Amino acid sequence: MLCDKKEGPIMNEFSGERILILGAGVMQGPAISIARDLGLFTVVVDGDPNAPEVSKADRFECIDLKDKEGIADLGLSLQSNGGLGGIMTAGTDFSATVAWAAEKLGLPGIPYEAALNASDKDRMRRCFEAAGVPSPQFTVFTGETLKGKLPALPFSYPAVVKPVDNMGARGCRRVDTPEELTAALEDALGFSRSGRAIVEEYMDGPEFSVDAIVYKDEIHVCGFADRHIFFPPYFIEMGHTMPSNLGKKETASLMEAFFAGIRALGISGGVGAAKGDLKLTPRGPMIGEIAARLSGGYMSGWTYPYASGVDLTRLAILTAMGRRPVNFGPLHHWTSAERAFISIPGKVRSIQGLDQARNTPLVKDVFLRAAPSSLVRFPENNVSKCGNVLSAAPDRGGAIAAAEGAACSVLIRLEAPNPETAAFLTATAAFPPGAYTPDAAILAALNRLPDPPETHFLKLSTINIIPFPEFTGSSLMDYMGRSPEESLEAVRSITGLALPIKDSGDTITLGRRFWAALIRGGYQGGAYFVDTINNQTEQGEGKKI
Structure with missing residues (x-):
């Protein structure tokens, strides 16, 4: 009888039986820990010997998770030397490897063909189509298709392009015109192990x-x-x-x-x-x-x-x-909220606010993916975010507010100068988007702001900011829900400078270009601009700001 830990944990449900777990990443951490709590001996495989949860395993084997024969051979060895009770994964795209090995070893699992159906979006869509499961129309492209003129889609734009065999939204994007299709297909094919991409009708809705x-x-x-x-x-x-x-x-x-859909794929023909x-x-x-x-x-x-x-x-x-x-x-019946935090392109100089995030009431976990000196970019998929905050509360509003507030408290300072950051701050393309989306009136007011005069090599403690009430008094919010005033305060926190908003006399004054950097890059853009000035002042360059 299964009992939750609040009713009394299941300890030693199994007495030394062994389980094979695919993956030693963060997402597999709970499976490894809980299996051990159940009294299971955990044999964990991963292609990365330095995967973050390797140390939790009772035994670790470095095997590529695509190597289904190698994993099945390991399972056979375990069976003949003490036994093996089961095999599983969580949060990886290698369910087909699990199913293959389970079939070879006679262990509980789903049919291998069902796992292939669920791992290959082309097969998946065909199963849904045959069973009348509601899903979008689709067509499949290969690299060969790109060598000639692309055929017309059998449905109307917009469409979604994605690799047939990857996860985490890698290589996945919307296209609105035939002109966008080729580049999107090239990107998706680059993320496909089998060299195939699927193009589907765009599905609007939550x-x-x-x-x-x-x-x-x-x-x-x-x-x-x-x-x-x-x-x-x-x-x-x-x-x-x-x-x-x-x-x-x-x-x-x-x-x-x-x-x-589960039945159409054949997953219900097994256990999993x-x-x-x-x-x-x-x-x-x-x-x-x-x-x-x-x-x-x-x-x-x-x-x-x-x-x-x-x-x-x-x-x-x-x-x-x-x-x-x-x-x-x-x-x-509680609510749990997960919220991510992200960065504009660049190289991380430092990260602050982690303790504040972890100590936020109702926050359960803070997971960090970025670190000082790591390269970061604006996310184009779900594996390039900088971190995540998890909360839990009896009420929905409390859980959401805690996760969002804690995510906002994590501040990532970028190194200056950096060509990728500088290019982002001066770019006008729709993607990556700017942190704020000002209306025409705010943009007109921005363009009326003066450029600062040439500076003398003054101490940074004397930096002022020209007032920009049209922006700071607006209701605009950045990616994370920060107001302009909150982003300014984050700039002050990161740089350690007072940065008063006032017209200056004999001081360094930040004007239109500072505010443009803040609008485009949020607090990171503002801090980067100030750090660039800091570098110029320390090096005695005396340039215009």
Whole structure:
């Protein structure tokens, strides 16, 4: 009988039996820890010997997760030398490797063909089409296709281009015209292991993520969240909120489509897990995609347990070990929010505010992906963000406010000068977008601001900022929800300077170019501009600011 830790943890449910876990990254950390809590001996494989969770494993083997034969051979060796009870993964795109090895070893799992259906978007769409599962029209391209004139799409623009066999929104983007299609296909093909890209109808509407445990014909939903997607033409998830705030009727219609998709792929022919990305469009529910594994993105291992009190990873481990899990119902009804923080392009000089973020009431975790000296870029996929904050609270508003506030408290200072940062701050392209989107009146006021005079080599403590009330008094918000005044305060915090807003006399004064940098790059752009002046002043260059 499964018990949540609030009812009493399942300790030593297994007595030294072994489980093979694919992946030693952050997303697999809960599976490794919980398996050990259950009394299982964990054998963990990853192609990276320095993966962050390697030290948690009882035994680690460095094997590429694409090497299904090598992993199956390891499983055979384990079976013949002490036994092996199950194999699993979470948050990776190697469910086909798990299914292959499980079939070869006679272990619980889903059919290998079903895993291929869920790992290849071309096969997936064909399964949905044959079974009448609601999903977009599609067509597939290869590198050979690009050598000649591209054929017309069998549906209208806009469309979405993505590799058939990758995750994390790598190589995924919206295209609105035939002229944009070639470049998008080249990008997607670069992320495809099989050299294929799929082009689909664009599905308009809110997006949701759902996790489920599958035990033969039983499908148990264990987590349904609102996804927060931004920055077209890419699809960057800036967070999710668990549970979804969608109404019961609409939720039921999405679940009906999700269950039909699971069955169409053949996942329900075995035991395992399924993760779906769903959209509620003007035409009704549509399946974005379904993976034959638990979700990544901090959902299955963190936000669902925080929101429900139920350890979903524990249920998945029991399933992988051939046991029929029970007690799926939530033990409490909280909200858990995950929010990301990002950066404009450049090289990280320092990061501050982490302790403040971690000490924010209701915040459970802060995960950092960037570090001093690391190169950062504005995200074009979901693996190039700088970090994530997770919160949990009895009320939805409290959880969201805590996660968003903590994410805003993390400040990333970039090195100056840097050509990538400088190029971003002077760019006018729609992507990457600017931190703020001023209207025509604010832009006109910006253009009326004076350029500062030449400076004498004064101390930076004397820097002033020319007033710009049209911007600072506006209701504009940056990517993270900071007001102009809050971004200014972040610049002061990072640089350690007072930076009073006033017309100057015998001082260094920041004018139009400072405000332009702040509008384009947010607090990072403003701090970068000040740091550039700092470098010039220290080096005695005496240039115009």
